[in-house]
Amino acid sequence: MIAVQTKQVTGEIRAIPSKSYAHRALICAALADGPSTVRLARSSVDIDTTAQTLRQLGADIQKDATGFQILPVRHTDDTPLLDCAESGSTLRFLLPVAMALKDRARFTGRGRLPARPLSPLLEEMEKKGCVFSGKKLPLTVTGRLAKGSFLLPGDISSQYISGLLLAAPLLGETEVRLTSGLESAGYVLITTEVMQDFGVKTVRTEHGYTVPGGQHYRARDYAVEGDWSNAAFFLVAGALGGAIRLRGLKADSVQGDRAILDVLRAYGARVDTEDGILVQRDAARPIRVDLRQMPDALPILSVLAASARGESVFYGGARLRLKESDRLYTSAQMIRNLGGDAEETEDGLLVRGTGKLTGGTTSSFGDHRLAMASAIASLLCDEPVRIEEPEAVNKSYPAFFSDFQQLGGHYV
Structure with missing residues (x-):
């Protein structure tokens, strides 16, 4: 006290530095086509958690006084354990991203995170090839996530939308259709802006978002606002x-x-x-x-x-x-x-x-x-x-x- x-x-x-931008930039850098730098003078527990889960996925990430140096994820056949600590952004972003990369992965967390909802993201991922061991953390997920159209409400969590958008370049052409008005729209705008900065275009449509196929993240030096x-x-x-x-x-x-x-x-x-x-x-x-x-x-x-x-x-x-x-x-x-x-x-x-x-x-x-x-x-x-x-x-x-x-x- x-x-x-x-x-x-x-x-x-x-x-x-913005935690929201840092999460997304680290993910894009870890999925890019070469070494990247994400510059931020100060970090936090949540940002460090995202960096650590990306290491667990196979990225080589080094932290210094200026930020993070990232070598992208190496594809392996292991089953990573992704400890999301108390970071909802880390969990909801990395669920689709990890299952676009892996056939099997485990997720855990602590604090209130295990009690925070994952529906309807979980159900939409199940429709595209993933099998979940339960509805809340800790979870084991099996089955590679497939491309296609995902249906999500816009008023539950924008993080579900951002997670699928971030994973989209790994899947092929992907659509996220919204069934209700989008709340916290600024957070999705941050996602599409960072993706664009790393070379991936997202199209805003009448019903949601489309990420055209044939794109990949490009390595770069990125300063977090x-x-x-x-x-x-x-x-x-x-x-x-x-x-x-x-x-x-x-x-x-x-x-x-x-x-x-x-x-x-x-x-x-x-x-x-x-x-x-x-x-x-x-x-x-x-x-x-x-x-x-x-x-x-x-x-x-x-x-x-x-x-x-x-x-x-x-x-x-x-x-x-x-x-x-x-x-x-x-x-x-x-x-x-x-x-x-x-x-x-x-x-x-x-x-x-x-x-x-x-x-x-x-x-x-x-x-x-x-x-x-x-x-x-x-x-x-x-x-x-x-x-x-x-x-x-x-x-x-x-x-x-x-x-x-x-x-x-x-x-x-």
């Missing part, structure tokens, strides 16, 4: 007081969490994008946020909502119950633990802000985003914020508390 007590943070830091998702914590900190400037973020990024700037403007913060991204406090208004395209922002946006007098409404986030924690429950519980008023709805959250919180003891619930949101919430509190399991930040942002301290944050 740590205790955080901070009234204001201010200053400038560089955004960490900054992460809007994790930058959101410090951008909100700027809106709560002081002035925070983030560098290393692409203003025209396809990352869905770039929409945090629109939310901050609606809240009343001053946002300047001329020289990095600068956010400063100004007004503080209640917000109304559709979570369908930026679900991961809920924990930190619930803190923002608590700082504005009045009721803020979050909706369209039913899928958040299936994350590293049930983020509708844990976000509401965090606000209540710290003296605020928050109520779960079926697919969202109501936060009745008073302009401040009290402080007290809360938990990360083993969820990296709850740990970081709780620390930023200390800016609204008179009493210290005590956070159980703060090490959860290592999943995506191991240096979070170091950066927090650099900006003037205090914790013991």
